[in-house]
Amino acid sequence: MSERPRPKRILLKLSGEALMGNQPFGIDDNVVRAFATEIVAVHNAGTELAIVIGGGNIFRGVAIAARGGDRVTGDHMGMLATVMNALAVEAAIERLGVSARAMSAIEMPSVCETYVHRRAAWHMDERRVVVLAGGTGNPFFTTDSGAALRALELECDALLKGTQVDGVYSADPRLDPTATLYETVSYQEVIAKDLQIMDTAAFSLARDNSLPIIVFNIHQPGALARIVAGEAVGTLISG
Numbered sequence: 001m002s003e004r005p006r007p008k009r010i011l012l013k014l015s016g017e018a019l020m021g022n023q024p025f026g027i028d029d030n031v032v033r034a035f036a037t038e039i040v041a042v043h044n045a046g047t048e049l050a051i052v053i054g055g056g057n058i059f060r061g062v063a064i065a066a067r068g069g070d071r072v073t074g075d076h077m078g079m080l081a082t083v084m085n086a087l088a089v090e091a092a093i094e095r096l097g098v099s100a101r102a103m104s105a106i107e108m109p110s111v112c113e114t115y116v117h118r119r120a121a122w123h124m125d126e127r128r129v130v131v132l133a134g135g136t137g138n139p140f141f142t143t144d145s146g147a148a149l150r151a152l153e154l155e156c157d158a159l160l161k162g163t164q165v166d167g168v169y170s171a172d173p174r175l176d177p178t179a180t181l182y183e184t185v186s187y188q189e190v191i192a193k194d195l196q197i198m199d200t201a202a203f204s205l206a207r208d209n210s211l212p213i214i215v216f217n218i219h220q221p222g223a224l225a226r227i228v229a230g231e232a233v234g235t236l237i238s239g
């Protein structure tokens with residue numbers, strides 16, 4: 001298997017959906033514990049980690065908009081959902097003996113720290129895992145955009161997007177049996193072939209700033225550690 005550069009500082013994007021496990025809604029404690037174990041393993045091996053958490057397991061703003069409700073209110077609710085998930089992940093990491101800090105883009109000082117760029121960077125320098133909630137802090141964005149933004153702000157070497165599938169395929173593997181998994185793909189190919197990696201705003205931010213993205217299966221045990229060790233796991237999207 002081919003090798004890749006070893007990322008020293010990473011931003012891991014965990015979707016809310018991933019935290020749900022087999023439940024139809026909410027947080028599955030066993031799944032959160034399993035992710036925390038993987039995160040702690042790479043932290044203990046020396047990697048600096050920031051995690052951006054989604055909220056789709058609890059609430060998405062577009063759902064309220066689809067029912068004729070106010071999108072901005074819905075997005076505020078979605079961002080609050082990410083805070084719940086971040087607190088669950090922070091607690092699970094700390095239970096395993098590693099210091100973690102949930103930081104929210106929306107101020108709620110009695111619950112967790114507010115995201116401040118220099119403070120988050122300092123936590124990472126101090127070997128704490130930062131768990132970032134609230135996405136970008138603005139409606140009409142997603143936590144994928146939050147992930148690309150924070151990865152750039154915190155000077156991460158790569159954005160690791162944990163998904164339910166093994167990486168980026170030439171077509172939807174659930175619909176097309178001939179679909180093949182890409183080991184690497186360029187930003188240009190992603191656009192030309194209309195491959196679905198993340199929403200356009202998030203992808204543009206990554207591409208315009210040459211931020212490498214690795215899409216991998218978050219449910220595959222050991223995948224995170226192998227990526228950090230430089231193994232070609234999942235799909236690398238870069239220039």
Ligand code: UDP
Nearest residue numbers: 016054055056060061075078135136142143
């Ligand atoms: N959200 C938002 N601004 C952001 C990030 C998230 O308004 O910068 C809201 C939006 O309503 C979104 C919800 O929070 O649907 C949950 O985030 P997302 O859908 O990205 O979660 P995921 O799909 O990763 O679980």
